[in-house]
Every structure is written in C-alpha cells, then in structure tokens.
Amino acid sequence: MATLAPGVKTGPYHAVLDHIHPEPTSFIRKYIFSIDHKIIGIQYMITAGLFFIIAGLLAEIIRTQLLSPTGAVVSAATFNQIYSMHGTTMVWFVVIPLLTGAFGNFVMPLQIGARDVAFPWLNLVSYWIFPVAGVLLFSSFLIGAPDAGWTEYPPISLQGPPGTSMWCIAVFLVGISSTLTGINFTVTILKMRAPGMTFTRMPLFVWAQFATSPMLLIATTALNGALAALFLERQFGIPFYNPAHGGSPVLWQHMFWFYSHPAVYIMILPAFGFISEILSTFSRKPVFGYKMIAFSTVAIALLSFAVWAHHMFTSGMVPWLQLPFMIITMFIAIPTGIKIFSWMATLWGGSIRWTTAMLFATGFLITFTFGGLTGFFLAAVPADYHEHGSYFVVAHLHYVLFGGSMMGLFAAIYYWFPKMCGRMMSEKLGLWHFWLVFIGFNGTFIPLHWLGLLGMPRRVAIYDPQYQFWNVVASSFSYIMTFAILLMFINILVSLRSGKKSGPNPWGARTLEWMISSPPPYYNFKKIPAVLATPYDFGNPLPYIGLDAAPGATEATPTHTSHPVPTY
Amino acid sequence: MPFREDQLAQRVVKPKTNLGPGFWPITALIVVVSAVMVYLVETSPLPIGLVQAGGPADSVDALFRFLGATGAVIFNVVTIYTIYFAIVFRAPKGAPPNSIGVQIHDAPVLEFWWTAIPTILVVILSIYSVKIWADLQNTAGDVLTVEAIGYQFGFQFRYPKLTTPTSELHLPVGTPTTIHVTSRSTDVIHGFWIPEFRQKADMVPGLVNTIRITPTRIGTYRIICSEFCGVAHGGMKGTLIVQSQQDFDKWFAQQGGQHAGGGGGIPLSAGTVSAGQALFGQKCSVCHSVGPFSQKIVGPGLGQIFNDPAHPKLVDGAAPTPQDAAKIIHDGYSGDIGTMPSAQVNGLSNPDIANLVAYLASLSKK
Ligand SMILES: [Cu+2]
Numbered sequence A: 001m002a003t004l005a006p007g008v009k010t011g012p013y014h015a016v017l018d019h020i021h022p023e024p025t026s027f028i029r030k031y032i033f034s035i036d037h038k039i040i041g042i043q044y045m046i047t048a049g050l051f052f053i054i055a056g057l058l059a060e061i062i063r064t065q066l067l068s069p070t071g072a073v074v075s076a077a078t079f080n081q082i083y084s085m086h087g088t089t090m091v092w093f094v095v096i097p098l099l100t101g102a103f104g105n106f107v108m109p110l111q112i113g114a115r116d117v118a119f120p121w122l123n124l125v126s127y128w129i130f131p132v133a134g135v136l137l138f139s140s141f142l143i144g145a146p147d148a149g150w151t152e153y154p155p156i157s158l159q160g161p162p163g164t165s166m167w168c169i170a171v172f173l174v175g176i177s178s179t180l181t182g183i184n185f186t187v188t189i190l191k192m193r194a195p196g197m198t199f200t201r202m203p204l205f206v207w208a209q210f211a212t213s214p215m216l217l218i219a220t221t222a223l224n225g226a227l228a229a230l231f232l233e234r235q236f237g238i239p240f241y242n243p244a245h246g247g248s249p250v251l252w253q254h255m256f257w258f259y260s261h262p263a264v265y266i267m268i269l270p271a272f273g274f275i276s277e278i279l280s281t282f283s284r285k286p287v288f289g290y291k292m293i294a295f296s297t298v299a300i301a302l303l304s305f306a307v308w309a310h311h312m313f314t315s316g317m318v319p320w321l322q323l324p325f326m327i328i329t330m331f332i333a334i335p336t337g338i339k340i341f342s343w344m345a346t347l348w349g350g351s352i353r354w355t356t357a358m359l360f361a362t363g364f365l366i367t368f369t370f371g372g373l374t375g376f377f378l379a380a381v382p383a384d385y386h387e388h389g390s391y392f393v394v395a396h397l398h399y400v401l402f403g404g405s406m407m408g409l410f411a412a413i414y415y416w417f418p419k420m421c422g423r424m425m426s427e428k429l430g431l432w433h434f435w436l437v438f439i440g441f442n443g444t445f446i447p448l449h450w451l452g453l454l455g456m457p458r459r460v461a462i463y464d465p466q467y468q469f470w471n472v473v474a475s476s477f478s479y480i481m482t483f484a485i486l487l488m489f490i491n492i493l494v495s496l497r498s499g500k501k502s503g504p505n506p507w508g509a510r511t512l513e514w515m516i517s518s519p520p521p522y523y524n525f526k527k528i529p530a531v532l533a534t535p536y537d538f539g540n541p542l543p544y545i546g547l548d549a550a551p552g553a554t555e556a557t558p559t560h561t562s563h564p565v566p567t568y
Numbered sequence B: 001m002p003f004r005e006d007q008l009a010q011r012v013v014k015p016k017t018n019l020g021p022g023f024w025p026i027t028a029l030i031v032v033v034s035a036v037m038v039y040l041v042e043t044s045p046l047p048i049g050l051v052q053a054g055g056p057a058d059s060v061d062a063l064f065r066f067l068g069a070t071g072a073v074i075f076n077v078v079t080i081y082t083i084y085f086a087i088v089f090r091a092p093k094g095a096p097p098n099s100i101g102v103q104i105h106d107a108p109v110l111e112f113w114w115t116a117i118p119t120i121l122v123v124i125l126s127i128y129s130v131k132i133w134a135d136l137q138n139t140a141g142d143v144l145t146v147e148a149i150g151y152q153f154g155f156q157f158r159y160p161k162l163t164t165p166t167s168e169l170h171l172p173v174g175t176p177t178t179i180h181v182t183s184r185s186t187d188v189i190h191g192f193w194i195p196e197f198r199q200k201a202d203m204v205p206g207l208v209n210t211i212r213i214t215p216t217r218i219g220t221y222r223i224i225c226s227e228f229c230g231v232a233h234g235g236m237k238g239t240l241i242v243q244s245q246q247d248f249d250k251w252f253a254q255q256g257g258q259h260a261g262g263g264g265g266i267p268l269s270a271g272t273v274s275a276g277q278a279l280f281g282q283k284c285s286v287c288h289s290v291g292p293f294s295q296k297i298v299g300p301g302l303g304q305i306f307n308d309p310a311h312p313k314l315v316d317g318a319a320p321t322p323q324d325a326a327k328i329i330h331d332g333y334s335g336d337i338g339t340m341p342s343a344q345v346n347g348l349s350n351p352d353i354a355n356l357v358a359y360l361a362s363l364s365k366k
C-alpha cells in the first residue's frame, strides 16, 4: 500500500477495498446479469436510449397532430394516450434513469475512486426492474394506454382505459428501482470514497448525486403510496380519490407533487453536476465557487421538498397557504442563480476548448436560465392563475427538462463516451447536432409560451384556429430537433465502430475516472488512490497518489476467493 | 514522487489583465439592451397581448410586466456575458495543449453580490406578488354571485334568482362578481379559465373554488376548460357575455328571473336610518339635497324620492322602489342630469347601501 501524505485520513475501508474479485467470464454474467457498475450504467444507457427513441417519436406524433386545429393524424382518444405516454416515458424511463442509473452508475464510483457501488447485487436488481417496467408500460398500448397525462389526476384517471392500471404498476416498479438506486448511491458516497476524499474534495458531479440519491429515496415513497392507492381504487373500488365515494381528488395531487416536485430536481441536479465538470475541464480552470456550488446543490435539494403545492394554486386549497409555497419557490432561484453565475465565472478567464460537450454545456446555461425565469412567472400566484394548465407550462417544463436536463445529458454523452467506449465521437457531427438541436429546440418551444398566454390550454387534440400559425412553426422546428437527435444516434453508432481511439484522458480532465484506461478495467483501480485536494486545480500537479500509473504503485492481484467464480 | 498536501494549498492567481478585452463596452451593451427591453415591457398596455375584459386583468398584467422586465434583465446579463466569455476566452488557435485559464477559485465580494442582489429581487417580487394576491382575495363590494358548474363536456351557470341553470355566463358590466366554481359531484375535474380576465380555478367535484372579477368591457369572451377531462377536453368551451345592465336585465328576464343583477341582490331589511343619515352627510350631500327632486345641486334632490308625484319614476325609468334606488346607488347611473357615481367609486358596501336606502325612505315618509 502506498504511503499517504501526512494528514490524509484512511478509513477502515481502505484496507477492505483493496481486494479484488475476479472478473466473470461468461457472457451472461459479464454483460446481461452483470454486477459491474460500469456495465449496469451502460445497460441503463442503452435501455433508456431505446425508450428515448420511442418517446421522441410519440412527441413527433403530438407535434404533427397539432399542425391542424382539427387534429391532423390521430383521433382525440389516441392523441391523449400518446401525450400521456410521451410524458411518462420521458420523465421516468428516460431522464431519471439516464441521469442516475446511467451516468450516476458509470461515473460516480469512478469519480470517488471506488471499485463498485456499495451493493452491486442491489444495483443489478435496480437495473433489471427497469426494462421490465418499461415493457409493462408500453404493452399498455395493447389494452388502451393511460390517457390523462403523466400526472393522471383522478377522478378522470379512475375512468381511464385499462392500461392505466398497468401504468400504475410500471411507474411503481421504476419507483422501486430508483429507491434502491437511491439507497445504493447514498451509502456508496458516504462509505466508499477513496481515502483523503473529504466532502470538500468530492467532484461536483458526486455532490450532485449525493444530493439526488436521498431525494430518490424520500420522495419516491410518496409517489409509490399514491400509485398503490390509485391502483386499488381502480381495480377494487377502494375509495381514496373519488369524491363520489367519499375520497379526495386533491389528495392525489398533494401526494403526486410531493414526489414530482423533488423529481424536477432529481432531473436537474445531476445535470448541474455534468455542467460543473465539463465547464471546468474545457475552460481549464477550477470550477468557480466550488463550495458555493456544492452548498447550493444541497440547499436546492432541501428546499425542493417544501414547494410542491405550487403546482396546485388553482386546485383549491386554503388561500393563504399559497403564499408560503410561492415564496419558498421563488427563493429556490437564489441557490440556482449562484450556480449560474459561478458557471459564467468559470468561463471567464478560461482557455476554452470548444468541443461539442462544451457547446452543450454552454447552451445549457442559456436555455436553462430561460426556463428558470419562466419558472418565476409560474411561481407568482396571481400570474399562475392565468398560466396554469396552459401551453405556457408546457413551454416552461420543456425549457427546464429539455433545455436543462437533456442539454446536460447530451453534453455528458459527448464528454464520457470516450471513457465508456474508448473511442472518440465525431466532433463534426457533434457540431451539427448541437446547432440543429439548439435552433430546433428554441424554435419549437418559444412559440408555445405565447400560445399559452393567449389562451391555448395544454393536453388538447384540437384547438382554436387562431393558434394554428404558431403551432405550425413549433412543429416545423421540432422536426429539425428530431433530425439533430437522429444525428447523435448515428454519431454514437459510427463512433462505436470507427471512432478514433481516445486513450485514457482525451480531454486533459482531472477527476479520477480519467486517470485510468478507457474503457476502465473491470475493477477500475488496481490500487485505490489517495486524494489530496479538489480535482480542479489545473495549475497544480494531479492531487492523487498511489495511482496505477504512478511510480511505486504495486499491482494488486485477485486475492479474494470466498465467492466461487460463477460458471454459468 | 508523492507531493505533499501543503504544496497544493490553493493559490489564487489574480487576473493580471483587466476583466477581458471589451468587457466594459459589453457591459454597457447589456445595460442599454436591458433598459430598452424594460421600457418596452413596462410601457406596453397589454404585455401578454390579450385584451383586458375587467378586473383583475390589469393587476395581473402589471405583475406580468414586472416579471417580464426583471426576467429580461437577468436573461440579458446571463446570455450576453456567456456568449462574450465564450468568444473572448476561447483558446487561441495553436495554443499548447496544456495551456490553462486563470486559476481563480473564488471572489467573495462578487459572490456576495450575486447572492445579495437576487435575494433582494426575490424579496421584492414576493412582496409585489403577495400584494396583488391580496387584491384578488378582496371580497368587499361583491354584488353578484354566480355558480359555475363543469361537466363532461360543458359549463352551466346558476344565478341566485333563477331556478334553471343557464348555458352562457352573462354578467352586467361594472358589477363586482363572485364566481363559485365546481364540478358535478359524479363528474371529473375541469378547469374554469377566462383568459381575458387572467383568472382560473379548477372545478373539482365536491369542492368549491372562488374567482372574483369585475367586468369592465362589454363583449363576448371565452371560457376554456384547462384541466384534462376526457376525450372531448379540447372542445370544452363556454361563453362569457359582458353586457350593459339594461341588456343583462333583459336577458335575465328572458331566463325567467325577476330583476336580479346589481342592487337586486342587496338585502335592504337590515338598514338603519341613523347610520344612513351619517353616511349621506359624508358621501352624498355634496351632490344631493334632501329637498324635492327639483332642488338640484349636482344631482336631483332626494327628499321625496319614493313619493314625489311630480316624478313617479326614478331617473333610470324604474318604479321608485327601495330595491331600484339601491340599484342606482350601487351601479351608478349616467343620464340627462349628469353622472351618479357607483358604490365602488363612493366606497359603499352593501350594508351601507341598505342604511342609505333606509334613510331615504324615512325622508320620504315625512
Ligand atoms: Cu414544482
């Protein structure tokens, strides 16, 4: 074991971690039922990528339908199923799994210098629930998919097609999957950081996962409770929500949003983490205000539990209760603002390399800020009375979810692809992808703001003719966006086969995952390195000792033989 | 060779250069662009491009202006600086691969300000929103109360004095109106959205939500369902017709009601003469004497309003009953003589009106 510098604390784990399990050799244990966090991360990525394609196509059916005020392609009943499935898929089967399941799994253990997550078998279970839930969800199309939006408010969802019950089960299952992931990551980050990696030396993506994981745990519980009740009421008539039988429809809304507002941050905090990493790497500067960014991440996570009723200003609650929810919501802008300004300051004075990942991260700054500002419009109760349930909300949520989470994810894909696959993605195609997405996205969603303000409600299969022009504009740009995303998939497929070999650290980045080969070896680190400082000081030598490549590092050999190597 | 932690103590490299080439001109650009945008937003009469058909659309639009102006400034600051940094600080062509940026970690003063200024903004915005919110809750001066009921897939309305519900919502212009919205008890949730008034409430079975508006602009407006309610949700619309009191009364009579809107709804029995006399001295005696009709100041004398043989009808042509007098006092009236201000202008509540009518009745008895 390498000697640590004075002052570096070693936990009891350091010794425990230093043993290595042998790598499984059978295909099934290696690639299907793997317990390797990297493989599981990639499995999540592929599965969620497939769901993303489906949900994206559903989105294009929506936009095509809205080319005409009377509905251009499908019946209203089908349309309702399509937009409900689009929302459900994007939230629970694409964005959350990509941010936590895929990137959380692949990157986070590497960044903390661990050999895997704390509970690898639990991780396997988390993953395998997810495609099963997905198959359930999509097979609901066969019996009539849910049609009341991703929010499925009762009583209408009580009358919904039979698939609505399938929807309950599917979302319940992904809920369990994310809860398990939440437990796993929380413990991993608390217990398995490399020696010397104190909280204030963790990479900011780890901070983001550290704030997100307990949220997954706490918030999802409320959702699953609500889903179970909805299922029971639908199948067995036990009255929870139906007012005609003494239930309360607003109860669902409280439970649902008690989950779904934190979920909004589950869907953005990890993206914030991407942005911190990527802006720092390509500006070749320390992240500006590291501690403030870390602190504001946690502040946002905490505050996010006290704002859910801002989705319910028109639902009917004691009027004065609207005020605390409004005010706390507005206060979330402060930690968010701190982040935005810190990122801008990270760009300042940089030696910026304009890679595709960097472009997406910078584009994120602009689109996400815009989405954050329209959030103010929705938080202000009197203005929300006008905007609630209109296309303004649709525009806002796509600005934060696409302009925020998805832009962050695109950046992350370009950034970590070389680490995952050992090959570079095409920067040329990447540029096309970025600019077309940026133009297509803004062109699609800007007009929806004023359509909403002018009185177009959301979730409509037909609409008043005076709204047609801007709907046609939005739809046209959406085709550009879809085409651009297609380019990304092409880029991935082509690069997988014929991308330039990347080597361990193509970007000159400094977090731990870049210190090992690409793709990383089965056990990530032959020696667990010790960490001496935050990773971001480009002016200093690397703050790690005991890395494999470092002089004096001795190779560990598989020593742990208490588990027999599986032979299937 | 392992290096020691103390060698890694964070060195703050002071930027040697100024803030960057062209930093101040760009800042000036941000200021100018923001000022222009704020000016345009703040002076636009209809910031969201939708007519105002009555209160509280004007207050909500004021909030929209404020939000729009603040948002524009913040967006300009973020976007323009970001693009500027992106261009100015790009690594020059042929820069060595290990060239690095300014190694700066923190700037506490800067960070203080970019925490403090947004905090102040958020506080101002919260206070402003609470103020407008409080205006919307204000119930004083409500005259007409209507119930709006949603069902799959339409709206219907109940007026206090009509036995059958109506399919359109008619409101007399200038009348502060309370709309209680709900849904049929066995139905689903609908939304009641009147965009020209910037108001909306969900129609939840078993729950009554309240909207308060004062129509000020005669016309026909949309009522839109804003909560998904089933297959025909997109087509679920209603009509709100704001009309003059006369037209409203006519329509109301056709629906089978007797004289309803305006003062028609004010209970008069509880009025007391002494309170009425005091109010009359404060609010009415500038324009009205207590002599006969002909003894005019600005308006006619009111001393014999209910039993003046020379004037068997009120100025609006109605019979001289306490209810009709109350209606004039409530709604105001513009006729040959001049303009009688409405109760809103005079700051009268319904009990005030009852007291005044009681006082006028006591005069007429003498
Ligand atoms: Cu929320």
Ligand SMILES: [Cu+2]
Pocket: B190, B191, B225, B226, B227, B228, B229, B230, B232, B233, B234, B236
């Ligand atoms: Cu509806």
